[in-house]
Amino acid sequence: MSITAQNITKTFGKQKALNSVSFDIKKGEIVGFLGPNGAGKSTMMRILTTYYKADVGEAAVNGYDVLKEERSVQKSIGYLPEHNPLYLEMYVKEYLAFNADVYKVAKNRIAEVIEQTGLTPEAHKKIGQLSKGYRQRVGLAAALLHDPDVLILDEPTTGLDPNQLIEIRKLIREIGKKKTILLSTHIMKEVEAVCDRVIIINKGEIVADKRLEELREAEEQIIEVEFDYRVEEVLLNQLPNVKSVKNTGGFIYEITFNTAKDMRPAVFDFAHDNKLKTLQLSRKNKNLESLFTELTGE
Structure with missing residues (x-):
């Protein structure tokens, strides 16, 4: 397993941020850590990255215990926190060179991660x-410099415009x-766009853990479409x-369609046949939305 957490509990004063949280993440998975604001997502991530220590429970990253082998954990993960701590007065290459010195990695990695993250321009x-979009890329580039096996990304798309998203x-x-990759977010579309699996946390407890494939098998879907002109609903x-x-x-x-078949092509063809422009066209996973609402009350 790349990440394991067993019965993790963390309390701040009288508030229990995490209550006996357990999950495993296999190598090569992209897992969305989904929940409302204040659900405990960031706290869990900070425990996995050794910034916080759990009051109770055990966790490991790449087989390294987060309490006993902090340095090994830090070397094996790339972390992009919610509030990306960048030195704004530094040049991009200068900032990455500074991080390369910290990680003691070869300077040729700087050019590699700049290209990998699309920072060249x-x-x-x-x-x-x-x-903001390019600053997030700088944060990702810094997280990738030492070529870690695991990436932990906390709300990586907060504040981005649609193109940057x-x-x-x-x-x-x-x-x-x-x-x-463990990706924390409170946005369901984020999970649907990039993840293989979703873990839903609410009030410090895991309330669901499912693969996206399971959720997509639902015999119902919602297509959200924006045209350039008003359309009669009867059509x-x-x-x-x-x-x-x-x-x-x-x-x-x-x-809303009563079928698992992707109906976006049918909606696109409808627009074309009726001489309409499609300004946006996306498929919502109603099952995920319903599950989230049911389990979190949001």
Whole structure:
């Protein structure tokens, strides 16, 4: 196992942030750690990265005990915290060189991670001049410098615009082909976009642990589509396998289908046949949304 946690409990004053949390993550998995704000996600990640010590329980990363083998754990993980601690006055290459010295890795790794994370166009700039999306890339590059087997990413897409979201998600999926990734988020679309499995935590306790494949097998789906013009709902109801149609505002519609087959091509063809432009088209996993709402009350 790349990550194991057994009966982890952590209390801050009178507040129990984690209550007997247990899970295992296999090598090569991308796992979404999903939960409302304050559910205990960041606390668990800080225990796995040795920033916090659990009051009760045991945890290991790559076989190294987080309490007894801190240095080995730190060497085997790349960590991107929620609030990415960057030195804004440093140049990108300068900052990565500083981190390379800390990890005692060869300087040629700097050019490799700059290319890997798509930083080449901005590598000559100061970090303070970069957009939030590129700053996140710098944080990822620093986390990858020592070529760790495990990446722990805490809310890596917070504050990004839609284009930056797509870029960072694509980057995480690419990195996940070779590494184990634990990704903390409170955004369900994030999990659906990049993860193989989801662990849902609420009020410090694990309330669900499922593979995304299981959730996608549900015989019901929601397609969210935005057209460039208002459409009569009666027309959308004529699409095959439609259960319901809902206008959620403006020219945006949620269409629920009674089938596991991906209905996005049918919606796209509908737009084309009716001379409409499709401004956005996405498939929601209703089962995940329903599960999250049921288990967290959100």
